[in-house]
Amino acid sequence: xxxxxxxxxxxxxxxxxxxxxxxxxxxxxxxxxxxxxxxxxxxxxxxxxxxxxxxxxxxxxxxxxxxxxxxxxxxxxxxxxxxxxxxxxxxxxxxxxxxxxxxxxxxxxxxxxxxxxxxxxxxxxxxxxxxxxxxxxxxxxxxxxxxxxxxxxxxxxxxxxxxxxxxxxxxxxxxxxxxxxxxxxxxxxxxxxxxx
Amino acid sequence: xxxxxxxxxxxxxxxxxxxxxxxxxxxxxxxxxxxxxxxxxxxxxxxxxxxxxxxxxxxxxxxxxxxxxxxxxxxxxxxxxxxxxxxxxxxxxxxxxxxxxxxxxxxxxxxxxxxxxxxxxxxxxxxxxxxxx
Numbered sequence: 001x002x003x004x005x006x007x008x009x010x011x012x013x014x015x016x017x018x019x020x021x022x023x024x025x026x027x028x029x030x031x032x033x034x035x036x037x038x039x040x041x042x043x044x045x046x047x048x049x050x051x052x053x054x055x056x057x058x059x060x061x062x063x064x065x066x067x068x069x070x071x072x073x074x075x076x077x078x079x080x081x082x083x084x085x086x087x088x089x090x091x092x093x094x095x096x097x098x099x100x101x102x103x104x105x106x107x108x109x110x111x112x113x114x115x116x117x118x119x120x121x122x123x124x125x126x127x128x129x130x131x132x133x134x135x136x137x138x139x140x141x142x143x144x145x146x147x148x149x150x151x152x153x154x155x156x157x158x159x160x161x162x163x164x165x166x167x168x169x170x171x172x173x174x175x176x177x178x179x180x181x182x183x184x185x186x187x188x189x190x191x192x193x194x195x196x
Numbered sequence: 197x198x199x200x201x202x203x204x205x206x207x208x209x210x211x212x213x214x215x216x217x218x219x220x221x222x223x224x225x226x227x228x229x230x231x232x233x234x235x236x237x238x239x240x241x242x243x244x245x246x247x248x249x250x251x252x253x254x255x256x257x258x259x260x261x262x263x264x265x266x267x268x269x270x271x272x273x274x275x276x277x278x279x280x281x282x283x284x285x286x287x288x289x290x291x292x293x294x295x296x297x298x299x300x301x302x303x304x305x306x307x308x309x310x311x312x313x314x315x316x317x318x319x320x321x322x323x324x325x326x327x328x329x
Contacts, residue, residue: 014274023277027284034288042295059236066232074225077267081221084214180267187259191252195239 007166022174026181033185036135040192043127051128053194056121058112062194065108066186072101073183076150076176083169088161091172095154098179102147109140132193139189142182149175224266231259 004010005017013020044050075097082090116122116129123133153168153175160168235255243251265271270278 013276015276020276020280023280027280030284030288031291034291038292038295041292042299046299054239059239063232063236067229070225070228070232073263073267074221077221078218081214081218085211177268180263183267184260184263187263188256191235191239191256195235195252196245196249 006170007164016170018170018174019177022177026177029181029185033135033138036131036138037188037192040131040135043131047127051126053128053196056116056128057132057194058115059194061108061112062190065105066190068101068105068108069183069186072098072105073180075101076179080169080172080176083161083165083172088158091161092154092158095150095172099147099150099154102143102150105143106140106147109136135189135193139182139185142185146175146179146182150179220266224262227262228259231255 003017007016009016010020075094079091079094079098082088082094113133121129123130153172157171158168160171235252238251238255239248242248270281
């Protein structure tokens with residue numbers, strides 16, 4: 001069965017169904033990450049002592065990852081804009097870049113995790129590392145989820161452009177909303193876990 | 197590409213608007229990079245903890261707002277989305293503060309179990325029994 005109102009807006013909401021759907025999903029994501037942020041604050045304020053986070057974590061690498069993720073948000077929105085301007089070639093280029101930047105983010109994160117493990121810094125070491133691995137791990141899973149969707153839209157899913165260009169453009173927009181949210185979460189994770 | 201004529205026409209109309217959007221995206225990108233540098237630079241100033249938290253969270257909120265407003269097109273979005281987000285914000289605040297209110301007295305050290313093993317509990321009880329009338 002076709003999902004109704006994927007291109008034209010629904011009269012009562014003034015929105016397409018996928019757009020309302022993704023925003024409601026993102027609202028639930030706010031609560032998911034919110035509960036973990038709340039746990040972090042509770043653990044930290046309730047602790048007898050708390051490690052100096054910046055002495056354990058690598059700020060330059062995290063700054064690099066922040067720049068990578070912000071850049072991927074830009075390429076994501078540019079890929080949508082390219083479709084709006086009827087330029088499929090540019091869409092492919094920007095969506096491909098978004099995917100590669102996400103991969104770059106995970107590689108950097110992998111180096112960070114690896115160096116922690118090498119020094120025996122594990123989630124079980126202390127509460128800070130416990131919540132650090134949970135928050136960044138959950139965020140990393142979201143990055144992987146975004147890569148799967150973006151990879152599909154770049155590759156096999158792009159066939160839809162030939163038959164239903166507007167619907168495909170909307171799909172890219174919806175995937176973009178999710179991807180920007182993943183960037184947005186990192187914008188908060190970076191100062192909270194690394195800088196403060 | 198086999199597009200319908202109507203679609204090609206509508207995209208041609210929209211193309212000009214989108215080009216203006218693209219210029220905005222690049223400006224926002226620049227602003228986000230500058231704010232990232234600022235937040236890292238401020239962290240090296242080693243401000244007192246409260247000030248550091250306020251500055252870092254203010255910059256993060258500004259960056260997040262730019263992403264939401266421009267990349268997520270929240271600017272000019274339908275009212276329905278805003279209502280969903282207001283509701284989310286309200287529940288987020290509740291979710292965030294409920295444990296704080298519950299645990300607040302514990303955290304602020306007004307209860308003896310704040311004191312770890314081997315440490316002496318405060319001599320004066322923090323909660324005096326209510327005076328009977």
